[in-house]
Amino acid sequence: MAEVYLNGKFVGTVDNAEDFAGRIRDERRKGSISDNINVYHNEKANSVEIECSKGRARRPLIVVREGQPLLTERHIKQLEKNEISWSDLVKQGVIEYLDAAEEENTLVAFYEKDLSQEHTHLEITPLAMLGYCTSLVPYANFNQSTRLNAGSKNQKQALGLYASNFTLRMDMDVNLLQYPQKPIVNTIMHDISEYERHPAGQNIVVAVMSYKGYNMEDAIILNKGSIDRGLGRSTYYRPSIAEELRYSGGLMDEVCTPDKDVKGYRSEKDYRYLEDDGIIYPEASVNEGDVVIGKTSPPRFLSSMEEYNLAASTRRESSVTVRHGEKGVVDFVLLTENEEGNRLMQVRIRDERIPEIGDKFTSRHGQKGVVGLIVNEADMPFSASGIIPDLIFSPHGIPSRMTISHLIEMVAGKVGALSGRYINGTAFDVEPEEKLRNELKSLGFRENGVETFYNGETGEQLEAKIFVGNMYYLKLKHLVANKIHSRARGPIQLLTRQPTEGRAKEGGLRLGEMEKDTFVAHGASLLLKERFDSDKTVVPICESCGVIAIRDEFKDKSYCPICGENVEISNIEMSYAFKLILDEFKSLGIYPKLQLRSKY
Amino acid sequence: MDKMLKEYEDKLPKKIIEDLRLNLQKGVAQNKLRKILDTTLGEYQKAKVHPGESVGLVAAESIGEPGTQMTLNTFHFAGVAEMNVTLGLPRIIEILDGRKELDTPMMEIYLKKPYSQGKDVRELALSLKETKLDEITSEFLINLVDLTIEINLNREKMKEIGLTNAHVINAISKQTKGFTIKDNKESITLKSRSKEENLNDIYKAKEKFKEVHLKGIKGIYQVLPVRRDEEYIIITAGSNLADVLQLPEADAYKTTTNNIFEIEQVLGIEAARQAIINEVFKVIESQGLNVDVRHIMLVADTMCISGSVKGITRYGVVSEKASVLARASFETPIKHIINAALVGEVDELNSVVENVMINQPVPVGTGLPDLVTRVKAKDK
Numbered sequence: 001m002a003e004v005y006l007n008g009k010f011v012g013t014v015d016n017a018e019d020f021a022g023r024i025r026d027e028r029r030k031g032s033i034s035d036n037i038n039v040y041h042n043e044k045a046n047s048v049e050i051e052c053s054k055g056r057a058r059r060p061l062i063v064v065r066e067g068q069p070l071l072t073e074r075h076i077k078q079l080e081k082n083e084i085s086w087s088d089l090v091k092q093g094v095i096e097y098l099d100a101a102e103e104e105n106t107l108v109a110f111y112e113k114d115l116s117q118e119h120t121h122l123e124i125t126p127l128a129m130l131g132y133c134t135s136l137v138p139y140a141n142f143n144q145s146t147r148l149n150a151g152s153k154n155q156k157q158a159l160g161l162y163a164s165n166f167t168l169r170m171d172m173d174v175n176l177l178q179y180p181q182k183p184i185v186n187t188i189m190h191d192i193s194e195y196e197r198h199p200a201g202q203n204i205v206v207a208v209m210s211y212k213g214y215n216m217e218d219a220i221i222l223n224k225g226s227i228d229r230g231l232g233r234s235t236y237y238r239p240s241i242a243e244e245l246r247y248s249g250g251l252m253d254e255v256c257t258p259d260k261d262v263k264g265y266r267s268e269k270d271y272r273y274l275e276d277d278g279i280i281y282p283e284a285s286v287n288e289g290d291v292v293i294g295k296t297s298p299p300r301f302l303s304s305m306e307e308y309n310l311a312a313s314t315r316r317e318s319s320v321t322v323r324h325g326e327k328g329v330v331d332f333v334l335l336t337e338n339e340e341g342n343r344l345m346q347v348r349i350r351d352e353r354i355p356e357i358g359d360k361f362t363s364r365h366g367q368k369g370v371v372g373l374i375v376n377e378a379d380m381p382f383s384a385s386g387i388i389p390d391l392i393f394s395p396h397g398i399p400s401r402m403t404i405s406h407l408i409e410m411v412a413g414k415v416g417a418l419s420g421r422y423i424n425g426t427a428f429d430v431e432p433e434e435k436l437r438n439e440l441k442s443l444g445f446r447e448n449g450v451e452t453f454y455n456g457e458t459g460e461q462l463e464a465k466i467f468v469g470n471m472y473y474l475k476l477k478h479l480v481a482n483k484i485h486s487r488a489r490g491p492i493q494l495l496t497r498q499p500t501e502g503r504a505k506e507g508g509l510r511l512g513e514m515e516k517d518t519f520v521a522h523g524a525s526l527l528l529k530e531r532f533d534s535d536k537t538v539v540p541i542c543e544s545c546g547v548i549a550i551r552d553e554f555k556d557k558s559y560c561p562i563c564g565e566n567v568e569i570s571n572i573e574m575s576y577a578f579k580l581i582l583d584e585f586k587s588l589g590i591y592p593k594l595q596l597r598s599k600y
Numbered sequence: 601m602d603k604m605l606k607e608y609e610d611k612l613p614k615k616i617i618e619d620l621r622l623n624l625q626k627g628v629a630q631n632k633l634r635k636i637l638d639t640t641l642g643e644y645q646k647a648k649v650h651p652g653e654s655v656g657l658v659a660a661e662s663i664g665e666p667g668t669q670m671t672l673n674t675f676h677f678a679g680v681a682e683m684n685v686t687l688g689l690p691r692i693i694e695i696l697d698g699r700k701e702l703d704t705p706m707m708e709i710y711l712k713k714p715y716s717q718g719k720d721v722r723e724l725a726l727s728l729k730e731t732k733l734d735e736i737t738s739e740f741l742i743n744l745v746d747l748t749i750e751i752n753l754n755r756e757k758m759k760e761i762g763l764t765n766a767h768v769i770n771a772i773s774k775q776t777k778g779f780t781i782k783d784n785k786e787s788i789t790l791k792s793r794s795k796e797e798n799l800n801d802i803y804k805a806k807e808k809f810k811e812v813h814l815k816g817i818k819g820i821y822q823v824l825p826v827r828r829d830e831e832y833i834i835i836t837a838g839s840n841l842a843d844v845l846q847l848p849e850a851d852a853y854k855t856t857t858n859n860i861f862e863i864e865q866v867l868g869i870e871a872a873r874q875a876i877i878n879e880v881f882k883v884i885e886s887q888g889l890n891v892d893v894r895h896i897m898l899v900a901d902t903m904c905i906s907g908s909v910k911g912i913t914r915y916g917v918v919s920e921k922a923s924v925l926a927r928a929s930f931e932t933p934i935k936h937i938i939n940a941a942l943v944g945e946v947d948e949l950n951s952v953v954e955n956v957m958i959n960q961p962v963p964v965g966t967g968l969p970d971l972v973t974r975v976k977a978k979d980k
Contacts, residue, residue: 516956517657517660517661520654520657520952520956520962520964520965521654521657521658521661522965523652523653523654523964523965523966523967523968524965524966525961525962525963525964525965525966525967525968526961526966526967528956528961528962528967529959529960529961529962529967532956532959533959535959536959573959574958574959574960575957575958575959577957578957578958578959581957585937585941588937588938590937590938590941591941595946
């Protein structure tokens with residue numbers, strides 16, 4: 001007697017669970033019940049779990065009966081002639097989709113030659129185990145699985161051609177690679193997905209060696225000459241958006257070049273690119289702080305008195321400017337309407353991004369790294385045949401990560417580049433390394449891919465032979481230009497008078513609790529005080545009642561709100577945060593009294 | 601030599617001078633002795649903590665940072681179920697919080713001569729293990745008609761432990777009140793003396809009888825005799841230092857428990873301080889980490905300085921801080937501020953946290969010394 005569950009709910013019992021599950025499967029293959037149903041016979045719990053709910057990941061397998069796959073030559077021929085389709089095979093029960101639970105009841109053969117009487121299913125192709133991005137990793141079956149995860153994750157962040165209508169789109173924060181290429185070493189997934197129509201990387205010459213230590217800890221070194229020839233160049237697009245909002249009382253925003261009497265008027269220079277309609281013209285080269293869309297808004301609070309006052313009709317400046325630290329060229333101006341019928345202005349700014357120190361690059365094997373140095377072409381090491389690598393990769397990245405596919409891709413890429421053909425690197429179905437080595441040998445190179453190298457600065461021959469080859473490298477979307485941040489002075493928060501937080505607000509870098517402790521531990525008392533001076537204030541204190549006094553600059557005198565004028569008032573330096581907590585105490589009904597005493 | 605050692609008496613601690621006296625060869629040449637003493641003095645000066653060094657914070661960081669690397673919480677004794685020891689970070693937290701109820705209380709009972717060589721260790725160990733009435737009964741029955749409790753004894757178990765009916769009856773009569781006991785060989789019948797008993801009370805009484813202590817030492821629920829370098833000792837789960845020290849077989853000088861609170865009660869605060877140091881150091885060592893003992897000693901000192909063990913919590917050491925602001929900056933600020941406001945507490949701003957808060961130089965390191973000029977009164 002076995003319990004039967006339908007979508008996790010108990011529905012009844014059956015006497016022969018094995019038989020019951022088998023019958024459901026047969027009916028599904030016959031097509032008399034939906035092929036979305038999966039059954040799992042849990043022998044340990046003695047239960048049958050039937051699932052037909054949504055949200056299960058399922059994958060197709062070829063059904064095997066008595067050691068023979070149901071997919072026959074005839075099917076293949078029919079497929080080739082376009083007489084039947086994939087869904088016909090599913091309907092015929094030749095191919096079925098299994099979920100994670102039902103897979104537990106199966107024995108799946110990897111290849112047809114492995115089939116035995118016990119097998120229930122056959123993989124369509126071993127590659128079907130992998131997802132789209134993972135299938136794009138060449139020679140993937142030579143790697144640890146964690147590296148494949150890293151490799152496919154990195155590919156998702158690569159710059160390429162994200163959409164072919166990009167000239168018309170107003171996407172936020174987008175990058176385009178300027179000269180994308182199709183990989184020399186590819187997989188079948190590159191063909192299936194028509195990768196050549198949206199490529200995301202470039203084939204470059206990689207040498208595995210160190211260079212003055214600038215590629216340690218996963219850094220990479222780039223050839224300046226290669227960059228000048230267009231390696232890793234990309235364009236960054238960011239639209240600025242302005243909307244003419246309507247407010248109560250028939251007031252609304254107005255896009256125009258603001259008048260000089262507008263509240264918060266910038267300088268004339270900031271508005272210099274604006275045309276008569278208050279919007280910037282295309283191809284204007286802008287820098288941070290320049291106004292892109294000039295706009296004014298009605299005053300924020302209109303008291304009933306001021307409504308009739310003509311003089312008080314000062315509008316507020318609310319223009320859209322180029323963000324702090326950004327620059328570029330106005331690429332595209334779009335005027336339209338939003339859902340509410342308000343006028344909507346969008347201005348797209350483009351900026352060319354040439355690889356610089358700190359930009360992130362990766363191969364397809366989870367071997368990501370940041371540019372550590374850009375070397376003049378003349379100073380780069382060169383091979384006996386005169387090849388100068390585009391990129392120098394550190395040998396220390398290999399042993400611990402064991403990315404064998406990275407090494408094989410270099411050899412394969414080299415063969416492909418020299419013989420002028422594409423190399424198949426599909427996982428479990430690769431062009432064998434042996435063959436590649438022999439071909440490399442016949443092309444006049446060492447079969448293991450190493451070459452004699454010379455020091456680019458002195459011309460001396462390097463003692464070791466250097467492993468060079470061609471690889472497909474990707475530029476990742478993490479560009480330093482979007483992340484670099486520093487501050488010496490800048491905006492502060494209104495409440496605490498401490499520096500703002502975050503790059504977008506030009507904020508400071510917080511010296512936190514634990515960092516503070518290090519100062520104390522070193523006994524660097526005065527340095528600690530200086531570091532925390534960002535919110536220092538001088539507060540007048542009444543010496544008799546210990547409360548904060550008032551300073552009247554007009555009358556040039558200080559007085560205490562409690563004791564009046566004839567008391568001793570001293571100016572005390574403290575952090576504004578402390579002054580704030582004293583005020584909070586007062587609001588709680590606690591009287592914080594400061595007793596002053598001369599330190600000396 | 602003695603004369604020369606005497607010169608250093610107020611420069612070096614007595615212990616060091618004593619060590620030198622014992623370890624130096626007789627008749628060392630004068631100039632060599634001078635050199636030895638000067639080097640010793642130099643090393644001693646170097647090892648001293650400078651004035652204004654923030655020892656507390658350094659200790660906190662020195663213990664806290666390795667704490668981030670600790671793993672593996674418990675350690676199991678092979679073969680014995682229910683015998684495991686809390687180790688790692690949870691144990692350190694337990695010690696430093698000054699908890700009275702430990703996760704896994706344990707004792708190491710060292711034995712006197714014949715027993716420490718292995719004589720009757722197993723029997724001795726078993727005699728320590730606490731036996732409750734519950735363990736030797738097969739059934740507790742409540743007779744609903746007579747309102748009596750019937751206890752069916754497990755003969756085999758009793759024989760194994762060496763208990764007779766007389767033992768059991770004696771123990772029950774001593775530890776409970778208000779019941780008449782009747783011995784029926786295979787069972788014991790208990791009847792309440794008071795007339796107006798209801799079922800609920802009987803049920804409660806039954807639960808109480810289960811806990812009746814028959815034999816062994818209270819609180820020790822598992823024993824394990826082990827051999828440790830040429831000597832047999834008994835490791836126990838559960839701890840009762842006061843009673844174990846009374847045993848004639850136990851070596852009271854070496855026997856310990858991991859319950860610091862118990863050590864404080866039985867042996868006093870100095871022993872508790874040493875126990876804290878030993879226990880914390882044991883954990884850190886077992887994790888393969890390296891922390892200077894002096895950091896742990898400082899922590900132990902702060903925990904014990906008031907004369908009783910106080911944990912490093914807002915109820916313990918922190919509540920004793922002089923500064924309101926310092927207390928408020930560590931958990932439950934409103935409670936501290938309101939209490940301070942009620943009594944009009946004055947904060948002298950003498951310590952680190954307060955001064956960081958108001959942005960004044962902290963009195964530590966370079967912030968400690970002040971230049972004081974003596975101002976002379978003007979001659980008139």
